[in-house]
Amino acid sequence: MSDKKGGTGAFIQVKNVWKQYGDQVVLERLNMNIAEGEFCTLVGASGCGKSTFLRLLLGQEAPSRGEILLDGQPLAAEPDVSRGVVFQRYSVFPHLSVLDNVALGLELPRAPFLGRLLGRSKRDAREQATQMLHKVGLDHALDKYPAQLSGGMQQRLAIAQALIMKPRVLLLDEPFGALDPGIRKDMHALLLELWRETRLTVFMVTHDLSEGFSLGSRVLVFDKPRIDPHAPGAYGARVTYDISLHDGHRTPVAADSLPADLAGPFQTAYQGA
């Protein structure tokens, strides 16, 4: 909606994007420019299309109308190494150890036939993976399988796995939704630290408003401005608020300091999320 950041040369340009499934319009008329290094948090009611927007950015699905440009080029039509992703669940491979989960990302692009590296290059990859795991605080669990890790450790692993690819964009779909508040705080600190270090562009869906405001440099609020009670699928969600937060301003904002119509739907639905 807003052009606050960057002009036509913005890192990511979303141009009049619509997404519909059959006659159900999920997203309509999305327009935005995202500068490189921005940390966008996406909030909005359940089912309003936040994950759908993330899938569009990931290239897992194509917009029904409009286009998304990355660095001026149309987005690749399938997931690739330029965009990393962390889901709420099923983000790590259950059959690989912690170390192999991260080293995999170094092996796959370099071994298009075997899918694995051998000998020296394998040792190098594992060395690099170990360093990355050290950064996220998992160096004591290298040989464990994901099922042996706690939920928070699994998400740390998923983040390490995504970051080892040095993606330009990191997409997070409610990554901490299943974690308890204490662990979530640690994860916020970790994520901010990694973001400051790498300056990558982050999109993070969250149901927790204060999480959205404390982490993001920009908050995108998805909502359906129009609702036809006779045809619930006729209108889609748009970005109704696009809030830029300056570095100094990035303090937790309570939901009640938001515009009333914005805060209303969240307070009931998401305070416990």
Added chain:
Amino acid sequence: MRLINRSPSRGGRLALAILPFALLLALYLAHSAQRLELNPNDKLLPSFGQMSAAVERLAFTPDERSGDYLFWLDTASSLKRLGTGLAIAAVAGLCLGVAAGTLPLFGAPLSPLITVLSMVPPLAILPILFIVFGLGELSKVMLIVIGITPILARDLEQRAREIPPELLIKAQTLGANTWTLILRLVLPQLMPRLLISLRLVMGSAWLFLIAAEAIASTDGLGYRIFLVRRYMAMDVILPYVAWITLLAWAMDYLLWRLTRLLFPWHEGAKA
């Protein structure tokens, strides 16, 4: 306490496990003794003495005509056919299942085909196999392959579809192409399932083996059973059946141990 909340103690569990076997055995021995007392030439329920004499004759005495130890010859022939059939079926089922379950363009033609083929009763096409592949080893192995492959393929296709799409997406963001995605993600996830499926189809595999051996063969466990049936030689048939059961159980157990050993991360490995 409700029945659903009561479970046996450790020793109790063992005793309860042995109980039905002991009961069956006692029942058999009682009836066998009773019949042999009335008619010492009765063949229907031979005593353990008669059975061990038969085993002694077949397993530890060379055959008069060929000089072979028939029991072990039969066992080797049967296991070879069974092993070959299962191995071919496993590879074919895995390839078909992975292709149909992972690649939509392959699944579109393969899935309906596999579903229909798995409905063909394998024993009904046994005559065709004999006509096409002759009466030798090949037709017996093929019966197992044809009978088992569609079941394995269907199961593995289903399991491949159940791999969370998030993992397939994730692998692509880590730089996998279709081939390495199958190699590093799909195959490792399906291997333990293949072993579990093999355990489940083991019974059918033995059924097909024995049917094929009964109809056209010159050795094998199934062949022997159907051969001595003419003389009502229950003293041979019963030990053979027990031996087949033991072999099937041992294969099941080995596959289970193998699953646990190779895929410790897999939940099915625990059960």
